[in-house]
Amino acid sequence: xxxxxxxxxxxxxxxxxxxxxxxxxxxxxxxxxxxxxxxxxxxxxxxxxxxxxxxxxxxxxxxxxxxxxxxxxxxxxxxxxxxxxxxxxxxxxxxxxxxxxxxxxxx
Numbered sequence: 001x002x003x004x005x006x007x008x009x010x011x012x013x014x015x016x017x018x019x020x021x022x023x024x025x026x027x028x029x030x031x032x033x034x035x036x037x038x039x040x041x042x043x044x045x046x047x048x049x050x051x052x053x054x055x056x057x058x059x060x061x062x063x064x065x066x067x068x069x070x071x072x073x074x075x076x077x078x079x080x081x082x083x084x085x086x087x088x089x090x091x092x093x094x095x096x097x098x099x100x101x102x103x104x105x106x107x
Contacts, residue, residue, distance in 0.1 A: 001094050002039060003065055005057040008089040015084040016053040017045065022084075028076055035071070037064020 009016040020043040023029050032041050040058035059065040068074070081088070 001061070003059045003062060004040075004093040005055075005059070005065070006091040006093070007055040007057060009053045009055065009081070009086045010051055010089070011084055011086045012051060014050060016051060016086055019080055019084040019086055020053045020055075022080055023077070026076075026080075028073055028080075031073060032068065035064070035068055037061060037067070 009019060011019070023043075029041060032038055037060035038058070039060060040056060042056050044054040044056065046052050046054065059068070
């Protein structure tokens with residue numbers, strides 16, 4: 001079973017969006033997406049909240065996520081979070097690996 005992590009980055013004066021933009025422009029996001037076990041790493045912007053960015057982060061398993069947390073990229077991410085003075089709210093889910101999601105939804 002995969003792990004899905006939702007991270008809500010919150011700041012002021014659109015700093016969360018600037019953080020996400022720098023994560024992408026610096027190449028950190030591309031490097032994370034290439035890590036063994038990473039299945040998804042995407043930012044989303046809530047329509048009703050300009051000060052929040054949602055990261056949906058999906059990993060093959062806990063071992064893959066643990067390796068990511070031990071990587072040097074975590075220090076880079078932490079420095080950017082501090083630079084933009086962001087606060088985080090984290091949610092973790094166990095993903096259902098279903099091949100036919102349309103059939104699952106009908107049931």
